[in-house]
Amino acid sequence: MSYVAKGAFWIGVYLLLILAPLAILLIEPVPPGNGFWWDVSLGLGFAGTAMMGMLFLQTARFRRASAPFGIDIIYYFHRQVALIAVLFIVAHPIILLILKPQLFDLFKPGVAPAHLWGAVVSTLALLALVATSIWRKQLALDYDLWRVLHALLAVLALGLAIWHVLGVGHYVDTPWRKQLWGTFSLSWLLLLVYVRLYKPLQQLRHPYRVVEVKEEKADSWSLTLEPDGHAGLRFQPGQFAWLTLGSSPFALKEHPFSFAGSAEKVPALTFTIKELGDFSSTIKQVKPGQIAYIDGPYGAFSPDRMTAGGFVLIAGGIGIAPMMSVLRTFADRREKRPLKLLYAYNTWDRLTFRDELQELEERLDLEIIWLLKDPPPNWEGESGLVTADLLQRRVPLADPEQSYLICGPVKMIELTEKLLHQGGVPLARIHSELFDMV
Known part of the structure; x- marks a missing residue:
């Protein structure tokens, strides 16, 4: 069905x-x-x-x-x-x-x-x-x-x-x-x-253990978990799960985060979390060996659910996390379809995953469009916000084989969806992940 x-x-x-x-x-x-x-x-x-x-x-x-x-x-x-x-x-x-x-x-x-x-x-x-x-x-x-x-x-x-x-x-x-x-x-x-x-x-019967806490750029941390005494779960790239750390799953202290790791490298699960609130600001204090609980996977935001000849990924801020899951999974699968990543951020020096993304350009048929709000001197790339002109110049809007995945701040998502549709992209080809659902 x-x-x-x-x-x-x-x-x-x-x-x-x-x-x-x-x-x-x-x-x-x-x-x-x-x-x-x-x-x-x-x-x-x-x-x-x-x-x-x-x-x-x-x-x-x-x-x-x-x-x-x-x-x-x-x-x-x-x-x-x-x-x-x-x-x-x-x-x-x-x-x-x-x-x-x-x-x-x-x-x-x-x-x-x-x-x-x-x-x-x-x-x-x-x-x-x-x-x-x-x-x-x-x-x-x-x-x-x-x-x-x-x-x-x-x-x-x-x-x-x-x-x-x-x-x-x-x-x-x-x-x-x-x-x-x-x-x-x-x-x-x-x-x-x-x-x-x-x-x-x-x-409670299927716990996980923290095996690594890695510092990323822009006050972000990658948390890697492995199942403790069970086979773990499988997920599709782009999906997310509710994470409980340092508390019982009965305590209602769970938070939703996108998977950032490759779906081909389970049972290990990686989440990249930016310091934005009370809970996310404590991730840097987590120690390897700490117990964790996972409720997932959830979400329809995955290229595995889409039939497409190629993908355009549009990310803003920490919205890059599920896109990293997509790109890492595609690299492990030796994906041959053409990919574009439009990554909007404030400054070049704080771009999360910048070095790894440049490496992924070599492993995939991937073009990265860096869009900086506050670019450095002599910057030759794109700057400012997502605009109709930018999308018309850099993104294949007329290709019926492309699917478009968007993740980032809500205002950016709403604007980008509107501009893509006005540019001729059918709504059925536009897929968004909304972070502030709870």
Whole structure:
């Protein structure tokens, strides 16, 4: 089955699970309603609750379900769906209170039933979850702390929402409806057990050991791991994994990084990590022999998934890491197809992997285009930012056999995608890896 067919299948499964609670409302016997907008409000509440439950599924990292899209796209979809779910859930009580202002009386102390206050707390937890996710950096929330808070708020919001649905009982008052909602609730609980217990337990049984910590240019470090007592994993060049260092996999202290090593040299795994945050700034302190855990591989950003006569790789900053995995793998495979690498960076002296890339030019049919924002005196190469003129001059835009892989800062990716498409490159030939998905 093609990736397109698989993607269509999983989209269908998702829509079926989202719409199932709404379908339950329409099956006889249907309780008497209070008009169109009343029913719309209840429908939004049910749909929002179902969408909340499916948010757990989107972050469970099921490889078969995420393979057609790429886990980065799944996480971006997760963000957008979470916002829609919040709108649905907030709109649900607002519409009811507009239709029947006397419902405000229920919020008097000692009047409202417990399940109503459960809905209030659930909504507040959901709003807090979204706010801390959108403004995590502005709130100066540590990434690891945010992950724990995110998980707790999500469980609280969904658990109380289900309690509210069952407590109201108006649309789940028949035995078979209660059984269906009980099945949904149990499924979400089992999903939580799978993500927070089963997967970390599997990682615990398949540890890795750090064998090398190598300093690279531009405050970057290459970390090489080897499996400890097991065969390890295989990956495709360009993919990534979640890495846990110095903590138990149950501690929610994992971070996503692209593989930078050759896929032909497993079981050893290499990650190149730039000092950009609290965790990445500690990589230089890691010592050989330290235990590590890996959850992967993930991602659709790989030439192994593409049919192409050649590849154009466009990298910015530490976005060079997955490109190094591609080029190192191609060199080990004795790849003959033509390759171009457009590497954008600030200065020549801090270019990560500069020396090795020049060596790879000799081993592959590879042309490297160095693009410097702050070039040295007498620089004869390209300078500035990625522009339409640069791409028209240096990149084969009219070749239908080429595929284009882009990785770097989000603004650079968005601009480059736009310029390539405007230059005549079909969207199906443009592939990007987004780093800030979590």
